[in-house]
Amino acid sequence: MTATTAAETTAKKRSFTAAASNYIDERTSISGVVKEFGRKIFPDHWSFLLGEIALYSFIVILITGTFLTFFFQASQAEVIYHGSWVPLKGIQMSAAMNSTLNISFDIRGGLLVRQIHHWAALLFVASIGLHMLRIFFTGAFRKPRELNWVIGFTLFVLAMAEGFTGYSLPDDLLSGNGLRIIDGLIKGIPVVGTWISFLLFGGEFPGTAIVGRLYTLHILLLPALVVAFIALHLVFVVVHKHTQYAGPGRTQQNVSGFPILPVYAAKAGGFFFIVFGVVALMASLFTINPIWLYGPYDPSPVSAGTQPDWYIGFADGMLRLIPPHWEFVWLDRTWSWNIIVPVLILVVFLVVVAIYPFVEAWVTGDKREHHILDRPRNQATRTAIGAAGVTFYGTMWAAASSDLIATHFKLTMEGVIHTLQFTLILGPIVAYFITKRICIALQKKDRSVALHGYESGRIVKLPGGEFIEVHEQLDEYERWRLVSYDTYQPLMLRPNSRGKITFVNRLRAGMSRWLFEDRLEPITKGEIESGHGHH
Amino acid sequence: MAQDDNGGTEITPAASSAVDHRPGDAGTAVIVQDAVENPGFPPHRARITDKDPRKQRRAERTIYTLFYLSIVGSIWAIAAYIAFPIESGKISDLRISTLAIGLGMTLALLAIGFGAVHWAKALMVDKEGIDIRHPVQGTDETRERAVEIFQEADAESGFGRRTLIRNSLIGALVAFPLPAIVLFRGLGPMNEDPVKLLSHTMWKKGMRLTRDPSGTPIRASDVTLGSVFHVIPEGLNDKEDALDQKAKAAVLLMRLEPKDLHPSPDRKSWAYDGIVAYSKICTHVGCPVALYEQQTHHLLCPCHQSQFDITHEARVIFGPANRPLPQLPIEVDADGYLVAQSDFHEPVGPSFWERH
Numbered sequence: 106m107t108a109t110t111a112a113e114t115t116a117k118k119r120s121f122t123a124a125a126s127n128y129i130d131e132r133t134s135i136s137g138v139v140k141e142f143g144r145k146i147f148p149d150h151w152s153f154l155l156g157e158i159a160l161y162s163f164i165v166i167l168i169t170g171t172f173l174t175f176f177f178q179a180s181q182a183e184v185i186y187h188g189s190w191v192p193l194k195g196i197q198m199s200a201a202m203n204s205t206l207n208i209s210f211d212i213r214g215g216l217l218v219r220q221i222h223h224w225a226a227l228l229f230v231a232s233i234g235l236h237m238l239r240i241f242f243t244g245a246f247r248k249p250r251e252l253n254w255v256i257g258f259t260l261f262v263l264a265m266a267e268g269f270t271g272y273s274l275p276d277d278l279l280s281g282n283g284l285r286i287i288d289g290l291i292k293g294i295p296v297v298g299t300w301i302s303f304l305l306f307g308g309e310f311p312g313t314a315i316v317g318r319l320y321t322l323h324i325l326l327l328p329a330l331v332v333a334f335i336a337l338h339l340v341f342v343v344v345h346k347h348t349q350y351a352g353p354g355r356t357q358q359n360v361s362g363f364p365i366l367p368v369y370a371a372k373a374g375g376f377f378f379i380v381f382g383v384v385a386l387m388a389s390l391f392t393i394n395p396i397w398l399y400g401p402y403d404p405s406p407v408s409a410g411t412q413p414d415w416y417i418g419f420a421d422g423m424l425r426l427i428p429p430h431w432e433f434v435w436l437d438r439t440w441s442w443n444i445i446v447p448v449l450i451l452v453v454f455l456v457v458v459a460i461y462p463f464v465e466a467w468v469t470g471d472k473r474e475h476h477i478l479d480r481p482r483n484q485a486t487r488t489a490i491g492a493a494g495v496t497f498y499g500t501m502w503a504a505a506s507s508d509l510i511a512t513h514f515k516l517t518m519e520g521v522i523h524t525l526q527f528t529l530i531l532g533p534i535v536a537y538f539i540t541k542r543i544c545i546a547l548q549k550k551d552r553s554v555a556l557h558g559y560e561s562g563r564i565v566k567l568p569g570g571e572f573i574e575v576h577e578q579l580d581e582y583e584r585w586r587l588v589s590y591d592t593y594q595p596l597m598l599r600p601n602s603r604g605k606i607t608f609v610n611r612l613r614a615g616m617s618r619w620l621f622e623d624r625l626e627p628i629t630k631g632e633i634e635s636g637h638g639h640h
Numbered sequence: 641m642a643q644d645d646n647g648g649t650e651i652t653p654a655a656s657s658a659v660d661h662r663p664g665d666a667g668t669a670v671i672v673q674d675a676v677e678n679p680g681f682p683p684h685r686a687r688i689t690d691k692d693p694r695k696q697r698r699a700e701r702t703i704y705t706l707f708y709l710s711i712v713g714s715i716w717a718i719a720a721y722i723a724f725p726i727e728s729g730k731i732s733d734l735r736i737s738t739l740a741i742g743l744g745m746t747l748a749l750l751a752i753g754f755g756a757v758h759w760a761k762a763l764m765v766d767k768e769g770i771d772i773r774h775p776v777q778g779t780d781e782t783r784e785r786a787v788e789i790f791q792e793a794d795a796e797s798g799f800g801r802r803t804l805i806r807n808s809l810i811g812a813l814v815a816f817p818l819p820a821i822v823l824f825r826g827l828g829p830m831n832e833d834p835v836k837l838l839s840h841t842m843w844k845k846g847m848r849l850t851r852d853p854s855g856t857p858i859r860a861s862d863v864t865l866g867s868v869f870h871v872i873p874e875g876l877n878d879k880e881d882a883l884d885q886k887a888k889a890a891v892l893l894m895r896l897e898p899k900d901l902h903p904s905p906d907r908k909s910w911a912y913d914g915i916v917a918y919s920k921i922c923t924h925v926g927c928p929v930a931l932y933e934q935q936t937h938h939l940l941c942p943c944h945q946s947q948f949d950i951t952h953e954a955r956v957i958f959g960p961a962n963r964p965l966p967q968l969p970i971e972v973d974a975d976g977y978l979v980a981q982s983d984f985h986e987p988v989g990p991s992f993w994e995r996h
Contacts, residue, residue, distance in 0.1 A: 144769065145771065146768075146769045146770065146771040189726070189727075189729035189734075190729075191729065209734075210726070210729070210734060211726070211727075213721055213725070213726055213737055213741070214721060214737070214738075214741050216734065216738050217738045217741055217742045217745075220738075248664075249776040282927055282928075282943065285887075285925070285926045285927055286925045286926070286927065286943060288925075288926060288990070289922075289924065289925025289926040289927075289989070289990035290925055292990050292991065292992040292993075293925070293990065293991055293992070294993070295993055296993055297993075298992060298993050299834050299835065299838070299992045299993050299994055300828070300834065302834070302992075303828045303834040304824070304825075304827040304828040305827070307827060307828060307829070308828060308829050308832065308837075308884070309834075309837050309838075309881075309884045309887070309888075310884070310887055310926070311883055311884065311887060312884060314827075318827075344776060345776060346771060346773055353678065353679045353680060353681060353682050354678065354679075354680045354681030354682070355678075356678060357662050357773070358662075358772060358773050359770050359771065359772055359773060360770070360771045360773060361681070361768050361769070361770045361771075362768060362769070363760075363768060363769065364769050367760070367764050368760045368764050368765075369760075371756045371757070371759055371760035371764060372756070372757055372760045372761070374756055375752065375753045375754070375755070375756025375757035375759075375760065376753065376757065377753070378749045378750065378752040378753030378756065379749075379750060379753030379754065379757070380753075381749045381753075382745075382746050382747075382748075382749030382750035382753055383750070385742055385745045385746045385749055386742070386743075386746040386750075388742055389738060389739050389741075389742025389743050389745075389746060390739070390742075402883075403853070403883070403886070404883060404886045404887035404890060404921075404928065405852050405853075405870060405872070405886055405890040405920060405928055405930075406870075406928065406930060407927055407928045407930045407942055407943070408942070409931060409942045410942065411927075411942050411943055421943075421944075424924075424925065424944050424960060425944045425945055425959070425960060426960075427960040428960070429946075429956045429957075429958060429959060429960065429961065429962065430956065430962050431960070431962065432962035432963070432991060433962075434995075434996050437996050438993055438994065438996060439991045439992065439993060439994075439995045439996060441962070441991045443924065443960045443961070443962055444925070444991075468668075469667045469668055469669065470665065470667025470668055471664075471665070471666055471667035471668070471669050472664035472665040472666075472667065473662040473663070473664040473665070473666055473669075474662055474664070474773075474775060474776065476773060507945060508942065508945060518940075518945055518958075519958055522945065522958075522959075581679040582679055582682045584676070585676070585678060585679055588676045589676065589678065591669055591670075592669070592670045593667070593668045593669050593670060594668050594669075594670055595668070596668050617668060621668070626670075627670060627672050627675070628676060629672055629673075629674040629675065629676065630674045630675065630676050630677065631674050633676060
């Protein structure tokens with residue numbers, strides 16, 4: 106009897122929220138999840154938002170893409186256009202192109218949604234790229250996050266594949282020429298190229314199958330993979346807990362910041378709406394991919410200044426940078442080095458990006474977990490390698506606009522290509538050395554500021570007539586940011602237990618010298634104490 | 641210098657460190673004995689909204705105003721959908737509709753976003769928390785138990801012991817997806833040889849050269865000096881697979897001064913009075929080589945900037961292409977129309993493995 110009374114009294118006190126929560130928890134045990142994650146700490150820094158932009162633009166892509174599927178017809182059946190866009194009236198085109206024009210001109214808000222989808226896709230790949238650069242330059246890929254780097258890298262490749270397949274769907278002149286290039290590229294692959302092209306296009310190029318096939322990839326297979334990899338990526342973020350920049354009080358064993366509930370949820374949730382809003386604003390104001398100006402795909406015409414979406418530019422540019430006549434017939438077969446070489450360069454470039462964390466871990470032999478991020482200057486060689494990579498990528502990317510660069514700046518096409526060919530090889534080397542010098546100079550500046558303080562701008566005349574500028578000491582919190590970082594020594598080459606120096610050891614020692622020979626010794630407590638007296 | 645060539649077993653600098661308690665070998669990392677000590681978290685600094693109640697009220701007002709503005713934006717977008725029809729087909733109407741709906745949505749979204757972030761930054765309790773990290777790996781007991789489980793499972797199933805069963809299973813698992821891969825052969829048509837298809841176009845002896853896209857035949861007298869014609873074979877537009885055929889058969893027709901042409905001996909009869917026809921499909925990766933430079937007689941591919949010199953049988957003078965554009969031998973029929981002498985004498989378009 107007493108039990109009933111107790112239940113009645115609690116029921117009276119209970120709000121609707123409490124009752125609903127209880128209902129859910131009794132069926133899901135979700136209270137455990139809230140207890141575990143509700144107050145989980147996330148550190149704060151603007152550079153941590155880049156990955157969030159990628160995530161949110163992907164959600165925008167999913168929402169707008171679903172809308173578009175209700176109207177798009179992935180078919181290359183020939184139809185005559187009767188829509189609202191006058192210049193193309195009566196023109197024969199595929200159902201894909203026809204339905205894309207209808208989305209743009211005959212469905213209210215259709216053009217807006219199409220443009221949000223396309224802008225968000227461009228932003229998606231861009232933010233992944235910037236996020237990867239942030240991870241690289243701050244060393245966030247180190248143990249225990251090497252596998253998550255590979256997952257993120259996979260997402261970058263998947264995002265490019267998503268972008269390209271989507272770009273090709275409208276079956277317009279520009280994207281058709283893009284597919285034409287892909288077909289030519291595939292045909293140049295030794296042994297299997299001709300057959301892969303034949304199977305992909307369901308016969309000869311262009312055929313009538315490719316749009317439907319790309320559509321399946323674009324809305325089913327690739328998004329499923331992207332969602333799965335994002336889920337995995339985020340699970341690891343939770344397992345590892347987020348990295349943080351060096352700062353007073355922050356250690357390898359803690360993570361400081363704001364709890365998910367309420368601050369982080371409000372900030373991150375709000376940021377989703379900001380990203381969505383900015384993309385919507387761009388889509389309202391700026392045209393993207395005006396397929397109605399290009400017309401339907403036809404293998405014969407082409408417009409000058411053709412360019413792919415930005416993220417395919419590096420591949421297209423690499424094709425342009427190959428000098429003439431890199432092809433010959435040997436053993437009765439055609440060896441298209443003008444295709445094979447750029448494809449190999451792209452593959453090797455991507456593979457180097459994917460495996461860099463493992464290489465660095467092998468060279469340092471450091472098996473500790475790293476949760477405090479590097480400042481790029483403190484890892485001079487890594488930062489220089491990154492700068493060289495960015496220069497290499499940027500040169501390939503610029504080459505995709507070689508013709509536009511020539512026409513806009515009134516240069517010769519040949520001159521632009523030749524300059525970029527030189528830049529592709531020399532640019533990364535120059536960028537490497539400049540970056541490394543700048544990093545070491547910044548390290549020296551940090552060291553000097555930490556030891557001797559900063560210039561206060563206050564000039565004092567001493568009794569003897571001498572003028573000096575007074576240096577102010579940093580407080581211990583500011584100084585901590587400058588003095589707390591990891592450094593490595595070059596590995597000394599020594600024989601192993603059998604008295605031999607193996608090739609692998611030589612390689613490791615060589616790479617270790619390359620990465621860590623030029624460096625400053627970390628500042629010690631003693632140095633700071635003795636350093637104070639100098640000024 | 642660090643000594644880590646034996647896997648770092650000789651030196652254990654991490655253990656001697658006073659500051660670093662992370663488990664694991666530090667490798668070649670420099671461990672500073674006399675390291676600067678972490679000063680700990682700096683004292684908390686109160687925000688202006690914590691100190692000044694008027695600022696706090698102002699932030700509150702800003703935030704709910706933003707949220708109300710968001711509602712206005714949503715209603716505006718719905719109203720714009722209704723108020724600005726696009727059915728007239730006029731481009732200005734489309735522009736207004738897109739802009740009005742889009743700006744309404746933008747306001748709705750950005751106002752929520754800025755409101756929420758401002759709420760978090762200005763009003764929610766500004767107290768940073770700290771979580772303690774633990775090594776990612778499981779505890780020693782967990783790991784031992786995991787190993788034990790695998791060992792028990794192995795013992796109970798005999799997976800390691802019954803090698804015949806195990807290996808035959810692995811074989812079966814390798815073999816079973818193979819039929820699925822074979823099924824994908826159906827992506828391409830069964831009874832066609834791609835190499836044969838790529839080696840021929842629809843051009844044949846006596847077929848008229850017609851204008852792209854209208855299909856009207858071209859008289860030799862129509863082709864004035866310096867002009868360029870985009871050409872398709874007669875009857876192409878009626879073909880079931882017109883685009884596939886066009887992707888191979890598209891041709892560019894140009895008339896030069898006969899003295900400017902430098903044909904090799906076996907090709908002297910392929911031109912007609914300075915009129916030459918070349919495949920329009922680039923020998924690099926297949927873009928249409930559509931830009932003709934009248935003064936220099938160069939053809940330029942707009943995709944990757946390969947350039948071909950028409951005066952010298954379309955040889956490559958710049959860009960990534962290797963082979964000259966294939967030439968279509970032409971002549972004039974009894975009515976004065978340009979016709980092909982034959983198909984191309986080599987496959988057109990991008991190179992492929994079996995081409996020779």
